[in-house]
Amino acid sequence: MADKRVIVVGGGLAGLAATIRIAEAGVPVDLFSMTPVKRSHSVCAQGGINACNEVARQQGYSEYQHFDETLYGGDFLADQNPVLEMANWAPRIIDLLDRMGVPFNRTNEGRRDLRLFGGSLFKRTHFAGATTGQQLLYALDEQTRRFETEGKVNKFEWWEFLWPVIEGEGSDKRCVGIVAQDMRTMQVRAFRADAVVMATGGVGIVFGQSTNSVICTGGAASRCMQAGAWYGNAEMIQVHPTAIPGADKCRLMSESARGEGGRVWVPRKPGDTRDPMTIPVEERWYFLEERYPKYGNLVPRDIATREIFDVCVNEHMGIGGGNMVYLDLTHMDPDYLTRKLGGILDIYEKFAGADPRFTPMKIFPAVHYSMGGMWTTYEAGDYMPDAPMPEHVPGTPPPVDAEVGRGMVRGAPNNMMTNIEGLYAFGEVNFAYHGATRLGANALLSCIFDGLFCGEGVVNFVNNTGRSAADVAPSVYEAVVKQEEAKAERLIASAGPGGGDDPAYNAYIIGKEMGEVMTATSTVVKTEAGLESCLNTLAALRERYGKVRLSDTATWTNQTLSYARAVGDMLILAEAIARAGLLRKESRGSHYRTDYKDRDDTNFWKTSISRFNPDTGSVDVSFEPVRAGLVAPRPRTYGKDTHKETEKKETVAAG
Amino acid sequence: MSAIATETTKAAESTRTVHFRIKRCDGPGKPSRWEVFDVPVPAHANVISCLQWIAANPTTADGKATTPVVWESSCLEEVCGACTMVINGKVRQSCSCLMDEYAPNDGDTITLEPMSKFPVIRDLWVDRSRMFDALKRVRAWVPIDGTYSLGPGPMEGPKESETRYKLSECMTCGCCLEACPQYHLETDEAAWATSFIGAAPISQARLFNEHETGAVLKADRLEALMGPGGINDCGNAQNCVQVCPKEIPLTESIATIGRAATFEAFRRFFQSR
Ligand SMILES: Cc1cc2nc3c(=O)[nH]c(=O)nc-3n(C[C@H](O)[C@H](O)[C@H](O)COP(=O)(O)OP(=O)(O)OC[C@H]3O[C@@H](n4cnc5c(N)ncnc54)[C@H](O)[C@@H]3O)c2cc1C
Ligand code: SF4
Ligand code: SF4
Ligand code: FES
Numbered sequence: 023m024a025d026k027r028v029i030v031v032g033g034g035l036a037g038l039a040a041t042i043r044i045a046e047a048g049v050p051v052d053l054f055s056m057t058p059v060k061r062s063h064s065v066c067a068q069g070g071i072n073a074c075n076e077v078a079r080q081q082g083y084s085e086y087q088h089f090d091e092t093l094y095g096g097d098f099l100a101d102q103n104p105v106l107e108m109a110n111w112a113p114r115i116i117d118l119l120d121r122m123g124v125p126f127n128r129t130n131e132g133r134r135d136l137r138l139f140g141g142s143l144f145k146r147t148h149f150a151g152a153t154t155g156q157q158l159l160y161a162l163d164e165q166t167r168r169f170e171t172e173g174k175v176n177k178f179e180w181w182e183f184l185w186p187v188i189e190g191e192g193s194d195k196r197c198v199g200i201v202a203q204d205m206r207t208m209q210v211r212a213f214r215a216d217a218v219v220m221a222t223g224g225v226g227i228v229f230g231q232s233t234n235s236v237i238c239t240g241g242a243a244s245r246c247m248q249a250g251a252w253y254g255n256a257e258m259i260q261v262h263p264t265a266i267p268g269a270d271k272c273r274l275m276s277e278s279a280r281g282e283g284g285r286v287w288v289p290r291k292p293g294d295t296r297d298p299m300t301i302p303v304e305e306r307w308y309f310l311e312e313r314y315p316k317y318g319n320l321v322p323r324d325i326a327t328r329e330i331f332d333v334c335v336n337e338h339m340g341i342g343g344g345n346m347v348y349l350d351l352t353h354m355d356p357d358y359l360t361r362k363l364g365g366i367l368d369i370y371e372k373f374a375g376a377d378p379r380f381t382p383m384k385i386f387p388a389v390h391y392s393m394g395g396m397w398t399t400y401e402a403g404d405y406m407p408d409a410p411m412p413e414h415v416p417g418t419p420p421p422v423d424a425e426v427g428r429g430m431v432r433g434a435p436n437n438m439m440t441n442i443e444g445l446y447a448f449g450e451v452n453f454a455y456h457g458a459t460r461l462g463a464n465a466l467l468s469c470i471f472d473g474l475f476c477g478e479g480v481v482n483f484v485n486n487t488g489r490s491a492a493d494v495a496p497s498v499y500e501a502v503v504k505q506e507e508a509k510a511e512r513l514i515a516s517a518g519p520g521g522g523d524d525p526a527y528n529a530y531i532i533g534k535e536m537g538e539v540m541t542a543t544s545t546v547v548k549t550e551a552g553l554e555s556c557l558n559t560l561a562a563l564r565e566r567y568g569k570v571r572l573s574d575t576a577t578w579t580n581q582t583l584s585y586a587r588a589v590g591d592m593l594i595l596a597e598a599i600a601r602a603g604l605l606r607k608e609s610r611g612s613h614y615r616t617d618y619k620d621r622d623d624t625n626f627w628k629t630s631i632s633r634f635n636p637d638t639g640s641v642d643v644s645f646e647p648v649r650a651g652l653v654a655p656r657p658r659t660y661g662k663d664t665h666k667e668t669e670k671k672e673t674v675a676a677g
Numbered sequence: 678m679s680a681i682a683t684e685t686t687k688a689a690e691s692t693r694t695v696h697f698r699i700k701r702c703d704g705p706g707k708p709s710r711w712e713v714f715d716v717p718v719p720a721h722a723n724v725i726s727c728l729q730w731i732a733a734n735p736t737t738a739d740g741k742a743t744t745p746v747v748w749e750s751s752c753l754e755e756v757c758g759a760c761t762m763v764i765n766g767k768v769r770q771s772c773s774c775l776m777d778e779y780a781p782n783d784g785d786t787i788t789l790e791p792m793s794k795f796p797v798i799r800d801l802w803v804d805r806s807r808m809f810d811a812l813k814r815v816r817a818w819v820p821i822d823g824t825y826s827l828g829p830g831p832m833e834g835p836k837e838s839e840t841r842y843k844l845s846e847c848m849t850c851g852c853c854l855e856a857c858p859q860y861h862l863e864t865d866e867a868a869w870a871t872s873f874i875g876a877a878p879i880s881q882a883r884l885f886n887e888h889e890t891g892a893v894l895k896a897d898r899l900e901a902l903m904g905p906g907g908i909n910d911c912g913n914a915q916n917c918v919q920v921c922p923k924e925i926p927l928t929e930s931i932a933t934i935g936r937a938a939t940f941e942a943f944r945r946f947f948q949s950r
Contacts, residue, residue: 043824057749058809060849061757120830123819123888125842132832151842156756160845164818171813206798235751269719270726270772271753369754372773373723474824530733573735574744578704579799581747582732 025492026484027052029200029215031183031242033059035155035466036449037221038162039473040480044219045166045174047481052213053166054178054202056237060163063223063235064469067155068276068366070147071119071466073112074424075136083144085110086420089429090413090653092464095141095322096393096457097611097621098655099255099629101648103402104438104454106422107429108471115470116148122161126150127362137362138281141322141461144416152278152365158466180205182584183242184506186218186249186445189498195250197445198491201502203510206579210507212499214491216484219446220246221473225259225392228592228599229545230537232389233265233274243396243451244591247598247641251440252397253632254453256595256643257603260460260612261545262390263326264349264383266374272388273373275349276366277462279383280319282359284351286310286326287382288333293343298382299352309333316661324459324612325660327387331546334386341384348382356380389545391465393456393612394599396447397631400454401434402649403427410654430475435483438476444487446480448472453629458611513583517572527571529586532563536589536596544600548615553604560600564593598632598641605643606630611658623655692717693783695776696738697727699746700790701800712746713738718780724771724789725750725760748801755922758850762801763790768855768920771801792855794862807869808849811878814870814901819891831889844884844930846923853877853917853927859910873910874902876917880930886937899934899941908935 028044030037033055041051055062074085089109093100120126120134126148127135136145150157169175187199199214222242226234247253264279264286265272280286287306294301310329311318319326330347334340340347351359351367356379359367370378405428411421426432438454439446449469456464525531539559543552567590574582608622609615628645635642697714715738716727725748732745748771750760755773762771765779765788780787795803833841854860854875863872882898885891902908911931918927 046824057751057757057759058805058849060809061751061759063751065757065848066752066754114826117826117829118821118824121819121821121827121890123830123841123885123891125838125845127842128833128835128838130835132834151846153756153846156848157842157845161819164812165821167809167813168816168818168820235757236753237751268726269722270729273754365756372755373775375775375777528733530729534733573742576703576744576799579747579802582745585732 026216026490027214028217028219028480028484029054029213030219030221031200032062032221032223032449032451034062034064034221034223034449034469035159035162036469036472037219038159038166039470040219040221040448040477041175041473042162042165042169043474043477044481045169047478049481049484051175052178052215053175054181054183054200056180056182056205058179059166059177060160062159063238064159064466065156066233066235066274067466068152068274069139069278069281070137070149070154070463071116071158072139072146072461072463073116073148073467074109074146075113075116075134075148077136078144078146081144082417083146084420085112085424086422087144087414087416088112088146091142092455092461093457093653094656094658095461096459097658098627098650098653099258099457099610099648100455101400101629102650102652103429104400105429106405106652107403107475108455108468110424110426110428111471111475112467115467115474118474119158119161122165124150124157124161137278138320139462140277140280140320147281147463149278152276152363152367155466158470178202183222183245184210185245185502186442187212187499187502188249188442189494196443196489198494199499201499201506203506205584208510208577208580210503210510212503214494214499216487216491217444217446217480219448219480220396220451221448222451224450225595226389228536228596229389229540230534231268231272231541233262233272234390239588239592240392240595241588241591244595246396246440246445247632248591248594248634250634251442251445253394253598254397254629255394255458255602256598256632257544257606257613257630258393258458258611259389259545259599260323260391260393261327261387262323263330263387264385265388265390266370266383267386267388268373273369274388274390275370275383275385277323279349279351279363279366282362283354284319284349285353286319286330286347286349288339288341288347292339295342298348307339313663314660315663321660322459322461323390324614327546328614330387346384346386349385350382351378352380352382387546389541391460392450393453393458393460395451395453396440397629398438398440398447398452398454400437401431403429403431405429406651410651412654413656432475433478433482435479435486437479438472439479444483446476448476458613509587510583513570513572513586514575514577514580516570517575524571526566527569529570529572529582529589532567532570533585533589533592536560536563536593540596540599544603546614548603548613549617550604553600556600557597557604560593560597567593594634594641598643601641602630602632602643621658627655692719694718695727695780696784696786697731698786698788699800701746702791702797704799705796712743718776720777722776724764724774724776724787725753727776728771746801747799756848758848761792761850761852763792763855764788768792768852770850770922773922792851794855794860795851796862796864805849805851807863808851808854808877810869811874812849812881814874815878815882815898816894816901817878817881817885819885819888820893821890833889837887841884841887844880844925847877847880847925848923849877850922851877852920852922856916856920858914858916859912871905873906876911876927876931879908879934880925880927883930883933895937896941899938902934903938903942908938
């Protein structure tokens with residue numbers, strides 16, 4: 023037993039939470055990351071983390087309400103039991119982070135302060151300034167370092183995961199380690215483990231510009247898919263309504279700006295070029311507040327995004343006729359803003375050159391988050407009502423308490439395990455919890471919940487499985503090392519001075535064109551024709567990728583090799599996103615088809631599952647029923663006021 | 678969404694040429710050389726978007742094919758610390774370095790070098806492992822009892838939490854060390870324990886000393902900072918605080934830890950009698 027080990031790939035919130043939990047239970051962890059873990063993408067998260075709390079509870083909120091909101095927000099596409107367990111654990115997770123020393127904002131009495139976030143009418147978002155993700159990641163990074171000094175965690179930073187090592191065939195397949203590459207020496211090596219946790223985050227770079235960090239390529243998830251892991255709801259990509267467009271990246275303007283009172287508007291006069299501060303209130307169109315009197319600026323992201331898109335692209339009402347709208351905080355006290363939102367206001371000032379305390383910000387939607395991800399399963403808990411429940415009314419007693427094990431069985435070895443035994447997926451890289459739209463400030467929660475709650479299952483799995491990776495034949499590992507060395511050698515051999523000269527075979531150009539076509543056809547509004555042409559373009563890009571030529575032959579820290587390899591994997595993931603989008607002939611949450619505008623529960627209350635087909639080299643998509651039974655699906659309207667507007671308006675994911 | 682693409686293409690129409698002088702090095706122990714790239718720079722560009730252009734078009738200004746420049750980056754919004762380098766002689770993050778400010782005119786030159794206080798891995802990418810090692814030395818964590826559900830942490834007033842938040846924004850970027858006259862490049866790991874540790878880890882020691890539970894390890898932290906390479910090596914030049922991108926009150930932290938260390942030394946002196 024003593025020689026059992028676990029590999030965690032990824033050192034964001036999900037990976038570090040898993041590492042801490044597993045190491046604490048006495049199983050040594052080898053932790054892999056492409057960056058020093060403290061620089062992982064989670065550091066970007068700004069707004070906060072949701073959990074039921076005493077104040078909200080006394081106003082009628084509950085863990086159950088949080089659960090109900092999350093399902094409704096996700097347009098009922100999420101498997102339901104894990105969401106209940108996550109919502110029930112949220113307050114415990116906040117307490118734990120508090121004990122780790124996270125400097126949450128405090129009230130005068132020294133309690134944790136709260137703010138409003140999208141998709142809820144209750145204040146249930148905890149925050150640390152406007153850099154909550156950074157503060158949470160640092161807290162977990164510090165605890166990981168503590169275990170590292172005790173010899174329980176071994177870090178492999180600047181190592182890139184290349185491929186899972188899988189033994190056996192069919193249902194007897196199990197994951198027994200990984201092959202990874204040192205990004206400095208370029209050494210390719212196999213590592214044994216009794217279980218592997220993938221916690222490699224999102225896929226933003228597939229779309230070129232996004233709010234994600236440069237390492238969020240989805241390459242690792244694609245490699246697992248190519249090795250036989252299933253990928254769920256690939257088409258569910260969240261486009262955040264408020265970002266600052268940029269040449270290298272779209273920087274996020276957090277939802278907390280609206281949570282603290284920010285208002286979205288455009289001038290009522292099309293093409294108005296006046297300084298926004300001189301435009302009187304009656305000449306401003308606060309279109310979200312007008313269209314959604316109940317939630318106003320705090321409708322969920324897919325809805326706000328489509329409305330902004332509609333106002334700019336269909337109605338040509340964007341600022342100065344272009345594709346931007348105002349996000350306005352100038353009616354608020356500048357000192358208050360600095361205290362609550364300093365970090366993000368600085369980002370705007372730094373990158374857009376204007377102070378949002380005194381000038382309305384100019385923003386536009388950008389790709390932000392992937393609800394889809396590696397398919398995972400779980401052991402359902404003991405709560406199952408006789409019939410699915412209707413909408414929960416705040417203030418009424420919840421149908422179930424928040425005890426451990428209501429949603430998922432604590433410590434069950436298959437919690438968040440993929441279809442391959444011993445291979446787990448935690449955090450943004452899995453498809454669980456968020457359905458067809460993620461509510462703001464629920465991602466940090468799901469990442470940490472996966473690590474802490476499901477990490478226990480990993481420990482039980484390695485301790486109870488009768489098999490040991492130490493007994494696996496070395497040839498199993500050597501075969502994967504050979505495969506990856508051959509791939510790298512082929513790419514390096516293509517290189518030479520001027521290798522990047524022909525744009526047709528330049529990995530960066532191929533990557534850029536992929537991003538453009540994916541953004542144009544597979545984000546805010548989708549159509550059959552658009553997605554079909556997208557798939558054709560992707561096929562053509564894959565042809566060109568087959569002859570890709572690198573411009574760097576170096577056998578030391580060759581970043582071009584790493585990027586070019588990821589482009590090949592991203593093209594396959596892009597295919598899954600587009601193909602699942604094409605086959606889902608309905609509109610649900612973030613997935614909006616102008617040719618199928620309504621939600622279709624009869625045919626598509628289903629998870630899309632993408633499988634890589636090694637014979638054809640392409641992705642096959644099938645649909646499986648959502649695991650539900652706790653809450654009955656209901657129309658997701660967020661109280662849209664359709665009467666105020668006389669013009670025909672495309673209904674927003676109603677149905 | 679294609680709207681964004683149109684926006685960028687429009688901007689791309691009016692570009693200016695900026696000469697990038699970049700100090701390059703193929704790997705540890707290899708000699709350095711300078712290469713110049715002429716980069717077409719659109720409005721609102723930053724140093725990273727220009728480096729990305731060079732990666733896709735690795736040809737020098739005099740038409741020679743070369744390799745893409747290597748650098749480290751992650752968040753691109755000045756919150757992860759990865760992309761720190763020396764730009765026009767000053768250490769800072771390259772992702773938040775706006776070209777409109779640094780090279781506003783056609784024909785301007787901008788100079789990029791790796792940080793000098795850390796070993797170069799390749800080109801602009803340096804190895805800051807020593808900074809993470811320093812965090813171990815000062816025990817920069819709260820020693821919690823474990824991850825089981827044990828209720829909330831200690832209560833804390835808004836002022837106290839604001840102070841800790843400020844300190845906790847340190848992204849281990851190394852600007853303060855690059856600028857510090859007392860901090861030196863140490864390629865030999867054995868020297869890390871005795872060479873000046875620098876402002877950032879000292880400030881982190883303060884961060885955890887100021888947390889109710891974290892304070893349990895206060896004596897250990899001070900011990901680590903009282904020996905050679907510790908607080909006494911600081912010459913009080915205050916360069917550190919001037920270059921910290923997060924405006925962390927580093928000299929205040931150094932003074933706080935200095936006072937605590939003196940107090941601790943007395944305490945030990947009297948205890949040992
Ligand atoms: C700008 C922004 C703001 C956000 N704000 C919020 C918010 O306020 N609230 C909220 O709840 N959510 C927010 N989110 C979402 C949330 O931040 C992410 O979903 C979450 O941080 C993902 O964490 P993770 O642990 O799954 O992955 P990440 O933090 O992305 O970490 C991935 C890890 O995997 C490693 N990795 C990746 N590929 C490989 C490979 N091939 N080999 C080895 N290692 C690899 C990386 O090095 C990294 O360590 C925000 C997201 C963005 C982009
Ligand atoms: S004050 Fe101390 S730490 Fe800061 S630059 Fe000067 S010598 Fe270095
Ligand atoms: S103290 Fe400031 S300059 Fe020093 S490492 Fe931290 S953030 Fe960087
Ligand atoms: S890339 Fe993170 S600070 Fe610049």
